[in-house]
Amino acid sequence: MLDLLSNNEYSVKKNVHSYRQGDLFIAHDVNSGSLHILDEDTYEVLKAVEELQEASKQVNEEGIRQLLWQSGNQLTVEELSEIVGELGELRQQGTLFSREADQVLPTYPEKPIVKAICLHVAHDCNLRCKYCFAETGAFGGSRSMMDLETGKKGIDFVLDLSGHRNHCEVDFFGGEPLLNFGLIRSLVEYGRKAAADRDKTIKFTLTTNGILLNDKIQEYLEQEDISVVLSLDGRPEVHDRMRPFSDGRGSYAKVTPLIKQFAAKRPESSPYALGTYYYVRGTYTHFNPDFDQDVLHMADLGINQISVEPVVASPEAPYAFQEGDLEKICEAYDRLGEEYLSRRGQDKEFNFFHFNVALDQGPCMIKRLSGCGAGHEYVAISPEGDLYPCHQFVGQEDYKLGSLYAENPNQLKEEIVKSFRSAHIYKKPLCRECWARFACSGGCHAANVSFTKSLTDVYTLGCELQKKRLEVALYLKIKEIQHNHNPLSLV
Numbered sequence: 011m012l013d014l015l016s017n018n019e020y021s022v023k024k025n026v027h028s029y030r031q032g033d034l035f036i037a038h039d040v041n042s043g044s045l046h047i048l049d050e051d052t053y054e055v056l057k058a059v060e061e062l063q064e065a066s067k068q069v070n071e072e073g074i075r076q077l078l079w080q081s082g083n084q085l086t087v088e089e090l091s092e093i094v095g096e097l098g099e100l101r102q103q104g105t106l107f108s109r110e111a112d113q114v115l116p117t118y119p120e121k122p123i124v125k126a127i128c129l130h131v132a133h134d135c136n137l138r139c140k141y142c143f144a145e146t147g148a149f150g151g152s153r154s155m156m157d158l159e160t161g162k163k164g165i166d167f168v169l170d171l172s173g174h175r176n177h178c179e180v181d182f183f184g185g186e187p188l189l190n191f192g193l194i195r196s197l198v199e200y201g202r203k204a205a206a207d208r209d210k211t212i213k214f215t216l217t218t219n220g221i222l223l224n225d226k227i228q229e230y231l232e233q234e235d236i237s238v239v240l241s242l243d244g245r246p247e248v249h250d251r252m253r254p255f256s257d258g259r260g261s262y263a264k265v266t267p268l269i270k271q272f273a274a275k276r277p278e279s280s281p282y283a284l285g286t287y288y289y290v291r292g293t294y295t296h297f298n299p300d301f302d303q304d305v306l307h308m309a310d311l312g313i314n315q316i317s318v319e320p321v322v323a324s325p326e327a328p329y330a331f332q333e334g335d336l337e338k339i340c341e342a343y344d345r346l347g348e349e350y351l352s353r354r355g356q357d358k359e360f361n362f363f364h365f366n367v368a369l370d371q372g373p374c375m376i377k378r379l380s381g382c383g384a385g386h387e388y389v390a391i392s393p394e395g396d397l398y399p400c401h402q403f404v405g406q407e408d409y410k411l412g413s414l415y416a417e418n419p420n421q422l423k424e425e426i427v428k429s430f431r432s433a434h435i436y437k438k439p440l441c442r443e444c445w446a447r448f449a450c451s452g453g454c455h456a457a458n459v460s461f462t463k464s465l466t467d468v469y470t471l472g473c474e475l476q477k478k479r480l481e482v483a484l485y486l487k488i489k490e491i492q493h494n495h496n497p498l499s500l501v
Contacts, residue, residue, distance in 0.1 A: 015069040027445035028056040031485035044105035116379050124171035126179035128390040128401045131156045131190040139253045141321050155190050156393040161197045163414040164391045181215040188222040220265040240269050243292040244304020273313045289315035295329035299338035302346035309360035317363035322457045340478045347482040367483040381451035385430030402456035433465040446477045
């Protein structure tokens with residue numbers, strides 16, 4: 011084992027992430043995906059190896075023992091040799107210190123295969139959320155509604171460009187899409203028929219603040235098997251501070267009963283968002299780094315499919331994260347993970363989107379390297395029919411891909427498509443050396459551009475939060491395996 015680790019070509023920090031979470035010492039072998047439970051001595055040996063490598067010092071048993079003794083761990087020569095031997099056995103098995111596969115860059119067909127679109131059916135909103143990246147619904151332009159002709163062209167666009175794919179996705183987005191509910195009904199009817207004529211199917215999703223989610227609309231969404239993402243930030247005072255009506259009144263009292271009513275209709279919603287589903291999505295800010303309390307508040311309301319995301323905001327915004335927030339946020343993820351465990355199998359259990367991790371059937375290699383597919387597999391369409399890489403780029407002329415009303419609406423701007431296709435982890439210096447690279451896939455393109463003005467530089471706070479979420483998620487996966495009495499490596 012030590013012969014490999016003495017070789018500067020192999021980085022433990024990059025390829026083996028060892029950390030403490032809850033009552034466990036954990037090692038995650040990045041390239042094989044293996045998880046190992048460690049005893050404390052073995053954990054400290056791995057951290058010593060990492061420290062020696064970082065200091066460009068020789069990795070041998072004597073150097074490891076010196077570091078251990080400096081930290082108060084008086085491991086004997088025999089005990090250290092035994093640990094090194096056990097780690098060497100795991101290396102031979104290919105589950106620890108595994109090498110990264112030869113760099114294989116993602117490949118794509120010359121003409122983009124678009125599998126999903128985000129239809130902005132409304133650039134207006136009945137709320138005035140303070141952190142809204144859409145500038146309270148108008149995306150920096152005038153308030154407007156998509157018309158039927160543009161919506162149909164959008165459906166035809168994804169069906170035409172989906173190529174050999176039999177399944178397409180359409181997300182109704184805004185602003186608040188239910189302000190244009192009549193159009194949504196017409197487009198679902200049109201889309202189902204147009205897809206069937208091409209031997210394809212469309213999965214429809216709706217993202218809504220819930221204000222207009224009356225009985226009639228709820229019944230329609232159920233009848234049409236439309237997946238729904240609803241917005242709620244948590245506790246009343248947290249929600250109302252950031253999600254008021256235009257007159258300043260809080261929206262919690264209006265929207266919460268409607269969301270509870272809708273959530274009760276889908277008690278078996280998939281935690282992995284497969285098929286027809288719902289989940290409630292919130293945003294946490296500088297004002298509520300204890301967002302775990304907001305998640306638990308929603309769970310106590312009977313909402314069991316939850317995702318709460320960190321705000322992405324300019325540093326000048328009063329709700330933007332400040333120095334000292336990261337530690338509080340990480341502590342909140344720790345607390346949330348333990349509460350997630352304690353509620354398992356109980357009446358108020360919940361699924362938290364960012365704690366879902368599949369060790370044996372994760373995303374394909376292209377997704378691991380390049381992420382969401384924005385700009386070539388996923389396209390957002392404005393009410394005017396303009397095409398953008400995703401909903402967060404709408405209105406940014408530098409990233410306009412084309413128009414449904416162009417002479418050739420299916421021809422996307424080649425240089426923009428190429429820039430997104432090439433924004434994979436191997437083009438991002440920080441990602442190349444990061445242990446979470448295959449889980450994170452380089453982060454959110456829009457957040458990276460917002461903070462760095464570049465697709466190949468990364469939003470570092472987002473990186474830290476992603477890594478923390480992954481640490482807790484892997485810990486919970488181990489707990490799940492232990493709960494189910496499945497074997498797991500114990501060193």
